[in-house]
Amino acid sequence: MHIIVDGFGGDEPQEITKGVVDSLCADKDIKVTLTGDKAILQSFLTKIGATATALVGNGRLTLLHAPDVISNNDAPAIAIKNKKESSLVKAIDLLNSSSEYVGLISAGSTGAVLAGGVFKVGRLDGVRRPTLISAMPTSQGDKIVLLSDTGANMDCTPDFLIQFAHIASIYSMAAFKTQNPKIALLNVGPEEKKGNELIQKTHKLLLEEKALNFVGNMEARDALSGDFDVILTDGFGGNVLLKGIEGTAKMIFSELKGVFKHNIFTKFGTLFLLKRLKKLLRRMDYHKMGGAPFLGINKLVIKAHGSSKSTSIEACIKQIKTMHSENLIQKIAERISTLQDTEKL
Amino acid sequence: MHIIVDGFGGDEPQEITKGVVDSLCADKDIKVTLTGDKAILQSFLTKIGATATALVGNGRLTLLHAPDVISNNDAPAIAIKNKKESSLVKAIDLLNSSSEYVGLISAGSTGAVLAGGVFKVGRLDGVRRPTLISAMPTSQGDKIVLLSDTGANMDCTPDFLIQFAHIASIYSMAAFKTQNPKIALLNVGPEEKKGNELIQKTHKLLLEEKALNFVGNMEARDALSGDFDVILTDGFGGNVLLKGIEGTAKMIFSELKGVFKHNIFTKFGTLFLLKRLKKLLRRMDYHKMGGAPFLGINKLVIKAHGSSKSTSIEACIKQIKTMHSENLIQKIAERISTLQDTEKL
Numbered sequence: 036m037h038i039i040v041d042g043f044g045g046d047e048p049q050e051i052t053k054g055v056v057d058s059l060c061a062d063k064d065i066k067v068t069l070t071g072d073k074a075i076l077q078s079f080l081t082k083i084g085a086t087a088t089a090l091v092g093n094g095r096l097t098l099l100h101a102p103d104v105i106s107n108n109d110a111p112a113i114a115i116k117n118k119k120e121s122s123l124v125k126a127i128d129l130l131n132s133s134s135e136y137v138g139l140i141s142a143g144s145t146g147a148v149l150a151g152g153v154f155k156v157g158r159l160d161g162v163r164r165p166t167l168i169s170a171m172p173t174s175q176g177d178k179i180v181l182l183s184d185t186g187a188n189m190d191c192t193p194d195f196l197i198q199f200a201h202i203a204s205i206y207s208m209a210a211f212k213t214q215n216p217k218i219a220l221l222n223v224g225p226e227e228k229k230g231n232e233l234i235q236k237t238h239k240l241l242l243e244e245k246a247l248n249f250v251g252n253m254e255a256r257d258a259l260s261g262d263f264d265v266i267l268t269d270g271f272g273g274n275v276l277l278k279g280i281e282g283t284a285k286m287i288f289s290e291l292k293g294v295f296k297h298n299i300f301t302k303f304g305t306l307f308l309l310k311r312l313k314k315l316l317r318r319m320d321y322h323k324m325g326g327a328p329f330l331g332i333n334k335l336v337i338k339a340h341g342s343s344k345s346t347s348i349e350a351c352i353k354q355i356k357t358m359h360s361e362n363l364i365q366k367i368a369e370r371i372s373t374l375q376d377t378e379k380l
Numbered sequence: 381m382h383i384i385v386d387g388f389g390g391d392e393p394q395e396i397t398k399g400v401v402d403s404l405c406a407d408k409d410i411k412v413t414l415t416g417d418k419a420i421l422q423s424f425l426t427k428i429g430a431t432a433t434a435l436v437g438n439g440r441l442t443l444l445h446a447p448d449v450i451s452n453n454d455a456p457a458i459a460i461k462n463k464k465e466s467s468l469v470k471a472i473d474l475l476n477s478s479s480e481y482v483g484l485i486s487a488g489s490t491g492a493v494l495a496g497g498v499f500k501v502g503r504l505d506g507v508r509r510p511t512l513i514s515a516m517p518t519s520q521g522d523k524i525v526l527l528s529d530t531g532a533n534m535d536c537t538p539d540f541l542i543q544f545a546h547i548a549s550i551y552s553m554a555a556f557k558t559q560n561p562k563i564a565l566l567n568v569g570p571e572e573k574k575g576n577e578l579i580q581k582t583h584k585l586l587l588e589e590k591a592l593n594f595v596g597n598m599e600a601r602d603a604l605s606g607d608f609d610v611i612l613t614d615g616f617g618g619n620v621l622l623k624g625i626e627g628t629a630k631m632i633f634s635e636l637k638g639v640f641k642h643n644i645f646t647k648f649g650t651l652f653l654l655k656r657l658k659k660l661l662r663r664m665d666y667h668k669m670g671g672a673p674f675l676g677i678n679k680l681v682i683k684a685h686g687s688s689k690s691t692s693i694e695a696c697i698k699q700i701k702t703m704h705s706e707n708l709i710q711k712i713a714e715r716i717s718t719l720q721d722t723e724k725l
Contacts (some may be wrong), residue, residue: 174631186568189576223531223619231616233535255620256627271576274568275600275613279624282601286519287632332639 036064037136038355039129042071043104044143044341045120045201051142052079053058056087058159059095066095066127068136070122073100101125104143105340106123112147112361128333129149138335138355140326142343148327148336150185151327156332159364161371164188165200167333167338168206169268169277170324175261184270185277185327192267195235201370202248202330203265209356209361219253221272226252233269241267246370255279268361325350328358330367335359381409382481383700385547386704387416388449388467389488391687396487397424401432404440406694410701411440413474413481418445428468446470449488452686456491460499472496475679483680483700485671487688493681494532496675501677504709506716509533510676511544512615512683514622515669520606526552527603529615530622530672538582545592546715547675548610552707555699565600566617571597578614586612591718600624609660627691670695673703675712680704682701 040055040093042048048071069076076245080087090096098132103121105114113259118124130139141148149167158165166188170179188195197226200218207216220238223229227238229252241249253263255276268276326339326347337351359362383428385400387393393416400412414421421443425432435441446464448460463469467489474483486493494512504511512532515524528548533540545563552561565583567575572583574597586594598608600621613621671684671692680703682696 059653149482171436174634221620223534223616223623231614234616254627256630258624258627260627268620269566269576271579272617275566275617275620276624278600278670279603279621279626281601282599282605283625283628284632285601286604287629290519293634 036356036359037066037068037070038141038352039068039070039126040138040348040352041123041126041141041143042069042076043101044141044148046142046161047338049079049082049252050263050343050345052076053083053114053304054091054343054345054352055096056080056083057345058349058352059328059366060086062356063354066097067352068097068099068126070077070099070101070129072106072122072125072168073098076267085336088200095230099125105147106145107144109144109145109147111150112142112154115145115150122149123147124155127155131155136334137359138337140337140339140348140355142339142341142347145338145341146185148338150333151182152329156334156336158332159368161374162331162345164191164195165329166202166261167327168203168330169273169327171259171277171280172324173259173261178261179211180258180261181211181265182265182273182277183236183265183267184268187329190271193233193240196233196237196269197240197244197329198374200241200244200249200265200267200372202367203267204247205366206328206330206358206363208262209363210357211364213264215248216248217250217262218247218265218267219250219263221250221255221266221268221276222256224252224254225300230239238269246373262301326335327355328354330363331371333364335364381701381704382411383697384413384481384484385595385693385697386467386471386484386486386488387414387421388446389493390684391487392689394427395688395690396693397421397432398428398665398690399609399690400441401425401428401435402690403694403697404435405431406682407701410697412697413442413444413471415444415446415474416449416469416472417447423565427611430554433514444470444474450492452489452491453657454489454492456489456495456558456590456636457499459492460495465653467491468496469500472500475681477502478605481679483705485684485693485700487671487684487692487697489685489719490531490683490686491652495675497501497674497681501681502593502681503677504716505685506719507676509536509540510674511547511642512672512674513548514618514621514672516604516625517669524556524669525603525606525611526556527622528610528612531615532674533615535616536578537581538585539555539576541578541582541612541614541639541677541714542585542589543719545586545589545610545612546719547712549592549693550711550715551673551703551708554607554708554711555702556609560610561594561605562595564593564595566600566603566613566621568708569597569599583614589622591715611689619648636722641714670699673699675708678709680709683714684703 048075101122104122130136167186168183169185183199204216207213326337446467450466450468475481484604511529513528516531528544549561552558674681
């Protein structure tokens with residue numbers, strides 16, 4: 036199984052390289068091609084040690100030279116077209132070149148990854164808009180909840196959202212082994228007639244989708260309850276929800292830190308709490324959650340967090356492996372073709 | 381200063397009554413009319429004690445009999461029209477009857493309060509849509525941030541949002557003494573060209589509004605940073621952000637509770653932390669923050685949280701007092717008339 040990693044997307048190429056090496060050491064079934072400035076990538080490998088450099092020698096790790104980088108300041112579609120020597124475009128071109136390559140991971144500019152996915156990898160037949168899907172922790176142990184869309188599609192029509200629901204439902208079953216995933220529509224209240232025009236129309240259409248387990252509206256305050264498998268929303272609402280949750284968690288943990296550090300007594304208390312708190316923080320840590328797959332295109336593409344550490348990259352590689360083993364792309368293509376047959380859309 | 385309180389909006393009429401009594405005892409300058417089932421309200425007063433019943437005797441507290449209640453299950457506009465004997469409609473009719481009554485507080489159905497505000501109290505001249513404004517705590521001490529709109533207006537046009545910005549800016553100055561309030565537009569990224577059509581168009585228009593201190597886009601993750609005075613959004617996005625923050629805080633605190641209770645060592649640790657943590661929780665407590673004013677109509681109307689405790693009602697009464705002393709309605713009317721003069725809208 037050959038996976039491509041954009042070595043210079045994201046804030047920390049060295050961490051990305053380390054994540055790739057750790058994955059290769061832990062899993063003998065995979066190969067990786069890492070794109071980016073070859074000399075720098077090689078220096079990272081040397082720093083990591085002999086095990087790392089040996090991976091190149093035995094052909095499990097390939098370094099593909101790409102001297103250019105696409106940054107968050109580049110206009111995504113233009114950069115994808117013009118920056119042919121960038122680590123991301125080289126990675127996408129390689130992905131397209133052969134069925135040997137099963138998927139791509141990039142922690143780079145979200146816009147550029149999405150533009151590359153749409154314009155270069157291409158949409159599956161019948162897909163109106165591919166969707167970026169994020170996973171969030173819930174208060175029910177290890178259970179996660181998926182959020183579709185989380186920022187790829189700003190202005191949506193009801194039929195886009197219906198397709199997101201099908202795609203996310205299939206992803207939930209394939210990657211998280213959920214059965215009959217519960218799909219809820221993000222709204223301002225539980226009542227059917229609540230919400231804006233888009234959500235009201237989508238609600239009506241969802242009730243007719245027999246292949247979906249639509250459980251009705253949900254409110255943002257219940258996003259982390261663990262009562263749903265998929266939260267359905269347009270990319271604007273999904274982005275607001277995801278980042279709102281992230282910001283609140285960050286604020287509270289930083290306030291708690293202040294509480295703990297306040298004086299010698301609370302410091303003393305902290306000793307006992309630290310171990311348990313760390314467990315909680317680990318559960319909330321998005322680095323362990325992998326990345327956001329961009330689904331509805333012809334290949335597996337994962338957008339990793341911009342500040343991905345080695346552990347995030349490892350999680351993303353596992354994620355690609357699972358999605359590939361489960362024939363995710365094929366399953367999505369089949370479901371979408373069913374929708375076309377029934378002329379729903 | 382005569383304030384009207386809907387005694388049977390919200391989950392806990394007894395708490396509402398207690399909040400009114402506490403306010404009247406603490407502040408000799410105000411009078412209150414409380415609407416609802418008179419016998420029940422009287423029984424609450426008797427339970428509270430002689431100080432409470434004396435308030436009726438000396439004319440500072442008036443009980444206005446209203447045997448009916450509007451619930452969250454009632455269709456708002458229909459209920460406002462037909463439930464003439466409800467505690468909310470009686471309260472609104474009294475508010476409209478004389479300039480003696482400066483404002484109204486209801487913890488009842490949001491939809492009904494808004495419908496009452498629009499259809500019965502009426503919009504100020506030139507106001508396209510009144511806006512419901514919530515206040516949220518920030519990580520900068522006692523500083524709060526306003527969110528406009530938080531659920532009154534689901535489908536917005538750019539000119540609605542421009543008016544919300546002016547109204548929220550004036551409210552921020554009048555009620556929170558901010559100078560030149562910083563207005564930020566809720567978006568998916570800081571760049572000018574990010575976002576959906578509504579937000580992109582609004583962004584352009586905001587740049588031309590000389591009377592506003594528009595500081596650009598902000599992302600949901602920075603909502604509680606304290607870097608802005610007003611977050612501008614449509615009612616759908618605002619509702620998602622507010623409830624997303626609420627739900628996350630609730631989840632984390634409940635997880636922390638689990639951490640603290642886990643065993644004897646963490647329990648021991650908790651003793652030292654409890655006092656400090658309580659301080660933090662108090663800061664995050666929306667009961668102390670008052671309610672959400674519905675601004676852009678002819679009178680002061682505050683929507684209090686459905687599960688308001690006596691302290692929330694007290695905070696709302698103080699809030700009405702401040703808004704009235706600051707001539708808020710007049711200031712909003714003046715600003716809106718300026719906008720019309722310049723033919724911006």
